[in-house]
Amino acid sequence: MEPSEHLFRRESGRMVAALTRIFGVHNLALAEDVVQEAFCRAAEVWKFRGVPDNPAAWLMATAKNCALDALRRERTARTFAPELGRLVESEWTLAPAVHELFGPNEIKDDLLRMMFSCCSPRLPEEAQVALVLHILCGFSVDEIAAAFVSSHAAVEKRIARAKKVLARSGRLFDVRATAEFSARLPAVHTALYLLFNEGYHGASAESAVRGDLCREAMRLAALLLEHPLGATPTTLALAALMSLNAARLPARIDTDGRLSTLFDQDRSLWDPTLAREGLALLERSASGDEVSGYHLEAAIAAVHAEARRAEDTDWPKIVALYDVLLRIHPSPIVALNRAVAVAQCEGPERGLEEIGAIDQRERLARYPFYAAALGELELRLGRRDDARRHFEDALALARNPAERRFLDRRRAACA
Amino acid sequence: MSDFLYLYRGGEDGRTPERVQQTMQKWMTWMKDLAAKGHVKDQGQPLERHGKLVSGRQKAVTDGPFAEVKDVIGGYTLIQARDLEQAVELSKGCPIFEVDGAVEVRPVRTLSM
Numbered sequence: 001m002e003p004s005e006h007l008f009r010r011e012s013g014r015m016v017a018a019l020t021r022i023f024g025v026h027n028l029a030l031a032e033d034v035v036q037e038a039f040c041r042a043a044e045v046w047k048f049r050g051v052p053d054n055p056a057a058w059l060m061a062t063a064k065n066c067a068l069d070a071l072r073r074e075r076t077a078r079t080f081a082p083e084l085g086r087l088v089e090s091e092w093t094l095a096p097a098v099h100e101l102f103g104p105n106e107i108k109d110d111l112l113r114m115m116f117s118c119c120s121p122r123l124p125e126e127a128q129v130a131l132v133l134h135i136l137c138g139f140s141v142d143e144i145a146a147a148f149v150s151s152h153a154a155v156e157k158r159i160a161r162a163k164k165v166l167a168r169s170g171r172l173f174d175v176r177a178t179a180e181f182s183a184r185l186p187a188v189h190t191a192l193y194l195l196f197n198e199g200y201h202g203a204s205a206e207s208a209v210r211g212d213l214c215r216e217a218m219r220l221a222a223l224l225l226e227h228p229l230g231a232t233p234t235t236l237a238l239a240a241l242m243s244l245n246a247a248r249l250p251a252r253i254d255t256d257g258r259l260s261t262l263f264d265q266d267r268s269l270w271d272p273t274l275a276r277e278g279l280a281l282l283e284r285s286a287s288g289d290e291v292s293g294y295h296l297e298a299a300i301a302a303v304h305a306e307a308r309r310a311e312d313t314d315w316p317k318i319v320a321l322y323d324v325l326l327r328i329h330p331s332p333i334v335a336l337n338r339a340v341a342v343a344q345c346e347g348p349e350r351g352l353e354e355i356g357a358i359d360q361r362e363r364l365a366r367y368p369f370y371a372a373a374l375g376e377l378e379l380r381l382g383r384r385d386d387a388r389r390h391f392e393d394a395l396a397l398a399r400n401p402a403e404r405r406f407l408d409r410r411r412a413a414c415a
Numbered sequence: 416m417s418d419f420l421y422l423y424r425g426g427e428d429g430r431t432p433e434r435v436q437q438t439m440q441k442w443m444t445w446m447k448d449l450a451a452k453g454h455v456k457d458q459g460q461p462l463e464r465h466g467k468l469v470s471g472r473q474k475a476v477t478d479g480p481f482a483e484v485k486d487v488i489g490g491y492t493l494i495q496a497r498d499l500e501q502a503v504e505l506s507k508g509c510p511i512f513e514v515d516g517a518v519e520v521r522p523v524r525t526l527s528m
Contacts, residue, residue, distance in 0.1 A: 002440075002443075003436065003439075003440070006433065006436070007436060008432035008433065008435055008436040009432045009433045009436070011432075012432040036430065036432075036435075039432055039435045039436075040435060043435050043436070043438065043439035044461040044489070044490070045461055046439055046443070047438075047439045047442035047443055047446070047461070048442075048446070048458055048459055048460055048461055048490060048492075049458070049460075050443070051443075138431075138432040138433070139433075140430075140431035140432075140433060140434070142431075143431070143433065
């Protein structure tokens, strides 16, 4: 049989997480080496004999055997996780202990434990995201560098530094400690949100990479929802937001590799299943009295999802949602999006007024879609020269070829 | 048709999960293609990279590996081809070349009447 796409990458997180628990977080590098060894061993056999029926279980069993070998080889030179304790010293106790640590219930929390450990307040947010991608999602340094349009050296350094912090932290996060779990949860939400957005809006032009990032973020959010302490209304709202936006992903880049805006996307390409899932998650997220920014962003995405044509969009509702979002999370980008929605309801003139009134507008100076929004509204007012200048400014700030092609086309529309 | 043994030498697998899987899938595709054309007599097995060498009149036992990493035999396949030339041609599809490995193609000697 054919192994499923990205099987190794997907299993990697679970395997590294399980081995790190057994070896201790200070032996993170050893855990990664052993997982890599397990992959190579499995692949060597499978390329001759074919892939077995349950490859994930085989990979885990191979990892367990490789872990046992490593424990035997290293037991005099290293200390391992405290829960393994002295069991590691004797052959009589080692194998049964490791066997138990690989039990299904133990394995289940490993990914979550690692996810929370990666989102340590001791790490900057971008390092948390890189670490989640690297350890939990099995992305290589090159794959992360491609996704973030960053250099191999820069990503490598960021990850190495973050791993050092993690390895020195002494222990993995305890997912059974209720208070600590709830306290760390917002940081985990942020990391998953950033991961998703990197895929959705991010700089990497290659749509395959971007879709992968979105899928990984959704997979980890789903994992969070399976945990009783993780399934909060805010997590549900975040998952809803991801599903609703991911539903539009197939239409975001058109057949010529150009970015396509909400206004001119081919909505028949939207994924109806994801949209339905997103709406259902959003409904469930309304069960408590928490209203987070994710709730509002998801609600806005839901308004778009429900409009069959761009002109059917309920813009007044979107403006109202942005008003609330702006109160919870004041930010010039949110204000800019709100201004664009106002322009849809009340005309381009009003939109320009709103943009002019944005608090801390100077922070948008490097954001290409700020200049692009000005260009769009000027163009609708028929002021072509002004519009062209704005699109030229936007072009100079474009972060990737898809954005550049899109803005270039908008500039050409001003002629 | 004659029998030939492919001996796979060296060739480092990718160092990331995705690369390891991609390399494996290329091998599977290549092997499947050879089999579909009726060239595979025994798809063979991978070999561990370590072992023992027993040698001399004293039957001295030494540890492997017996060669530089790039020369270690990592596996074998028994194939069927018209002649050595075809066996060599068929070996050129092996993904091992992408990772600096080599295929040694050896005719299986037979006695014909």
